Amino acid sequence: MTKIKTVADLKRIKDEVQSKIKLRENSDHPEQIVQVKVGMATCGIASGAKETMKYFVDELEQQAIDAVVTQTGCMGYCYAEPTVEVTLPGKDAVVFGYVNKEKAEEIIDVYIKRGELIDGVIPITFKTIDD
Amino acid sequence: MKTISEHVLDIVQNSVRAKATLIEIIVNENKENNLYTLVVKDNGCGMPEEILRQSTNPFFTSRKTRKVGLGLSLLKQNAEGANGSFTIDSVPGEGTLVKAVFQKSHLDRPPLGDIWNTWYYTLLSNPEIRLIYKHCTGAGSFEIDSKEIFDMLEGVSLSQKEVREAVIEMIINNLKELEVIN
Numbered sequence: 001m002t003k004i005k006t007v008a009d010l011k012r013i014k015d016e017v018q019s020k021i022k023l024r025e026n027s028d029h030p031e032q033i034v035q036v037k038v039g040m041a042t043c044g045i046a047s048g049a050k051e052t053m054k055y056f057v058d059e060l061e062q063q064a065i066d067a068v069v070t071q072t073g074c075m076g077y078c079y080a081e082p083t084v085e086v087t088l089p090g091k092d093a094v095v096f097g098y099v100n101k102e103k104a105e106e107i108i109d110v111y112i113k114r115g116e117l118i119d120g121v122i123p124i125t126f127k128t129i130d131d
Numbered sequence: 132m133k134t135i136s137e138h139v140l141d142i143v144q145n146s147v148r149a150k151a152t153l154i155e156i157i158v159n160e161n162k163e164n165n166l167y168t169l170v171v172k173d174n175g176c177g178m179p180e181e182i183l184r185q186s187t188n189p190f191f192t193s194r195k196t197r198k199v200g201l202g203l204s205l206l207k208q209n210a211e212g213a214n215g216s217f218t219i220d221s222v223p224g225e226g227t228l229v230k231a232v233f234q235k236s237h238l239d240r241p242p243l244g245d246i247w248n249t250w251y252y253t254l255l256s257n258p259e260i261r262l263i264y265k266h267c268t269g270a271g272s273f274e275i276d277s278k279e280i281f282d283m284l285e286g287v288s289l290s291q292k293e294v295r296e297a298v299i300e301m302i303i304n305n306l307k308e309l310e311v312i313n
Contacts, residue, residue, distance in 0.1 A: 004301045005308075011283050013297040018287050040252075042202040045141050046132060050245075053252055061292055071256040073144065076196035 034067040034112055035087040036060070038099075041074035047081035048100065055104045056084070065112060077122055086111060095122045132205055134244025135169055141202045142171045142229055143253050147260065148193075149175025149227065155263045156250070158243070160235060160311070162269050166215075167235040174226040183221050206231050213237040243311060247302040250275065255290060264302075266311060273305040 004010060038044065038053040053069060060067040077083050080097025086107060087093040096107055097120055110118050132138045139156055146154045151173035159168040178186070185191040187207045192200030206229070207217035214234035221227040233240040250264045254277050262277040280289070280298065287294060306312045 003304050004297050005304050006301070007279055007283055010280070010294075010297050010301055013293055014284055014287050017291055017293045018285075040140065041144060042141050042200075042205065043197075045137050046205075050137065050140060050248060050252065054248060057252075057255075057290070057295075061290075069255070071144075071252065073148070074194060074196050078197060 032066065032089050034060070034065060034089065035085075035093075036067055036069045037072040037085040037087075038069065039073070039075055039077075039081060039083040039085075040071040043074055043078035044081045044083065049082040051101065052082045052084065052099050052104055055101050056108075059104070059108055060112075063108070063113075065108070067112075080122060083122065088112065088115065095124070096120050097122045132209065132241065134241050136244035136246040136249040138169070138206050138209070138231075138241070139171065139246065140249045140253065142206060143249075143262075145202060145229075146171065146173035146175050146227070147253075147257055149173060149177070151175035151226065151260060153261045153263070155265065156246075157265045158246075158267070160266075160268045162235070165235045167233040167240055169231045169233075171229045172226065173228075177221040177223040177225055177227050179223050183219065186219055187217070203229065209233075209239070209241060213240040215240075243306075246306075247299045250302065251289075251295065251299060258289065266306065266309065268309050268311060270309050273302075273309055275302060 004013065036056050038049050038056065040049045040053070053071065056069045060069065072085065075083055075095060077097055082099045083095055083097050084099045084107065085093050085095045096103065099107065103120060106118055110116050132141065135158065143154055143156070153174045155172045157170040187203045189199055189201050189204040192198065194200065203219065210217045210231040210233055214237050215232040218230045219227065246264065250262060254262050263274065265274040266272060284294065289295065303312070
């Protein structure tokens with residue numbers, strides 16, 4: 001296969017894909033999708049949030065879990081970065097702290113797939129010392 | 132921040148929060164004058180003089196969630212630490228231009244890093260923003276424009292595995308040809 005170097009090469013890939021797949025109807029069932037938001041402000045990035053996001057994108061796709069992975073800003077838990085907010089369909093959002101690859105794997109295997117909570121949740125009632 | 136791409140990922144968030152619809156990331160490497168320039172330009176809301184003056188103060192932020200704002204401060208520190216300079220210009224209602232110049236050969240000049248992931252992940256979270264990345268060297272230049280990519284995709288998702296891999300491969304192949312990366 002030739003190297004992909006131009007938008008025309010990309011288009012060839014796209015056409016191949018388009019003929020193979022049935023377009024996923026994500027937007028029609030937003031309530032059934034797992035939402036993962038990775039904290040990506042200065043604090044998150046400095047702590048490796050990009051690797052965490054990459055892991056979630058790759059792994060959720062690998063395991064064929066219907067999910068949307070996006071970036072979000074700083075949630076104020078800079079000490080616990082990278083932080084990840086996971087919203088399972090029909091449930092409240094849960095924020096996890098110190099999410100490296102190992103933690104991300106645990107979140108996917110235990111929380112997202114089985115719905116069981118794991119250690120490392122930042123309670124929503126948490127307040128900083130100033131509040 | 133360890134790499135230029137991490138700085139970009141960070142600085143671009145400022146533009147996103149400024150409601151920009153067009154963000155340009157331009158890296159210019161010049162062997163002759165030994166300069167390595169990073170420009171992030173947006174058409175967001177901009178900021179007035181008094182906020183602009185505070186923007187590289189690490190103890191200033193427009194956020195409510197914390198009391199420090201290190202993004203621009205860290206970039207300024209890295210640029211100045213690599214014998215370079217840092218400027219930020221902004222016009223309220225028109226946009227902001229951040230420019231960091233590094234001495235290209237300086238040991239403390241951060242490497243480029245995985246800029247393709249920066250471009251892709253920023254776009255994945257902000258598909259409505261037109262995101263342009265341009266890299267120039269003495270050997271030539273490469274540009275990727277999200278508008279061109281979305282027009283070509285004709286509705287096929289950017290997050291589709293094959294599409295993602297192809298887009299990232301395209302950026303890497305072009306950067307290799309420019310000898311920006313090995």
